[in-house]
Amino acid sequence: MSEVKKIKKGLDIKLIGKAEKVLEKADRSETFAIKPTDFPGLTPKLKVKVDTEVKAGSALFFDKYRPEINFTSPVSGKVVAVNRGERRKILEVVIQADAAIQYQEFKKADPNSLSREEVKEEMLKSGLWAYVRQRPYDVIAKPQDTPKAIFVSAFDTAPLAADIDFLLEGEAEAFQAGLDALAKLTDGKVHLNINPNINQSKTFSDAKNVVVNQFTGIHPAGNVGVQIHELSPINKGDVVWVIRPQEILFIGRLFQNGTYDVSRKVALTGSEVKNPAYYSTILGGSVRNILKAQLKDDDKIRVISGNVLTGTQIPEDGFLGFYDSQITVIPEGDEYEFLGWALPGLKKFSMSKTFFSWLTPNKEYRLDANLHGEHRAFVMTGEYDKVLPMDVLPLQLIKSIMVEDIDQMEQLGIYEVAPEDLALCEFVCTSKINVQDLVRQGIDLMVKEMS
Structure with missing residues (x-):
């Protein structure tokens, strides 16, 4: 085992509403959507139109400039809408799901017995290639490249982040199959980065075909970009690939079962949730049934697909983002606060000592989306x-x-x-x-x- 690298710079934002490690049931979503806006740099070209029947794994659209990269349906059913924005930009492809999912058939095989090109081919056809992203640029990886390494962060330090050990519980075989497939895609190493204080699951400690690295510290210690910087900084001309643990499960299921199975657990978190917990869902599902009867105040809340720092605001009947394993609900914070800056601010969080809340460093806060000020001149503060x-x-x-x-x-x-x-x-x-x-x-x- 490698030495432990401690990340000292950063900031932990302690919020109310962390999900309990219990898996709750919610009615399955009736509609699902894949959103091209989740993929920076993508120019989508449709392969379907309204009323097209699809199976789980059927291509919905592809990248105009890299047509080999497909984006596929997470469920079987009928395409009921292609929602567009300004200049006819495609925002969502919406599918009305069947009662029982029918799967497109793909090659079922042990990744260790396949060549690199065979692994790539199955991932590209099934739509799973979209989960493999590259640094630099944080975009979907180019299939023709061979990265110098692949990095996986097995823990998340973002506010109220899902517990990845819990997300992968009972899925060790699929996770290992996914790692075996990834190992075929690089001449370098697959780096599995863990936090020994957080990751207690044998799914990670017993993983093969990887190099296990240890990190501790405050956020953003769990960011794969920070980990790459510590282990193998990126220079001009370098390419590394990154992927998240739950997405590796999808790759493993593809080769184990020959199906595009993107069922997943998501954490419902935030101060405006009555009972924060985990829910089973499928990629791209509407969050309506998960949020139903769980919100404290429907009028003045913000629903976020992802975490409060990097997530995307969605409506209460919106769809889970392609890369997200978390739904966060916080107050909108659109009320005017009289003499806000003049008050002691015991319920406000500040990195500096602007408010007296610095006297209680372990306190959890009910923070809202209010900027507490307007845009100002760009000043140097350090x-x-x-x-x-x-x-x-x-x-x-x-x-x-x-x-x-x-x-x-x-x-x-x-x-x-x-x-x-x-x-x-x-x-x-x-x-x-x-x-x-x-x-x-x-x-x-x-x-x-x-x-």
Whole structure:
């Protein structure tokens, strides 16, 4: 076992509403959706139209510029809507599910007996390739590349994050089959990164075909980008791939059963949930039945697919994001607060000592989505550096993105970061800058320049 790497920079945001490790039942969603907006850099081309009958694993659309990458239906049923936004941008492909799922048949085989190209072919046909993402750029990996390594983070330190040991409970064989498939895709190593204080499951400790690395510390210690930075920093020309543990299960099930089975557990969390717990669902399912009778106040809440730092706001009948294993419900915070800054702020969280809440460091908070201020001039405070545990100058990097200075972006570390890595910078930002949006804009500019 490797030495333990401790991440000291960062910030743990303690919120009310962590999910209990119990699996509750909810009625299965009647509708499911795959959202092209979940995939940065994707230009989707439809393979179906309204009223098309599909099976689980049938292609719904593909990438215009990489047509070998398919995005497939999570259930069988009928396509009932293709929702579009401005300039006819495809926002959602919605499927009305059958009562019993019928599966498209794929090759059933032991990944160890297959070649690299055979593993790729099955993953591409089934739609599972979309789970394999690359660094730099945090986009879906190019199938023709061979990464120098593949990284898997087996723990999540984001606020109210799902317990990955619990998500994978009873799925050790499928997880190992998925790891065996991933090992075929690289000439380097598959790095499985664990936190010995969190990961107690033998699913990880007994895993084969991997190198196990240990990390501890505060958020963002669980971010795979931070772990890559510690183990094998990305330089210009390097390519590494990343994937999450629950997504490895889907790959394992594909080769074990020959089916596109994307059933999963999700954590329902947040201060506005009556009984935070875990629920069984299927990729892309509507959250309506999970939220039903669980919300404290329907009028002034925000439902988020994902966590509060990096998730996406959705309506109460919206659909779970492609990469999300968590639903968070917090107060909207749209009320005017009289003399808010003049009060002691015992119920408010602050990284600095702005409020007296710093006297109770272990307190859990009921935080809302209020910015507590308007956008201001971009000032240098040094706050970014306190929460980013990477050898990157975040303020200078963000400013180079704002002026679209490609050379400076390269020198300041654009290849190493993804939006989620700077989510805490956005949280602590005195100027209320949308840091993650800017990082994505910078990455998109780099992709455009390099293509």
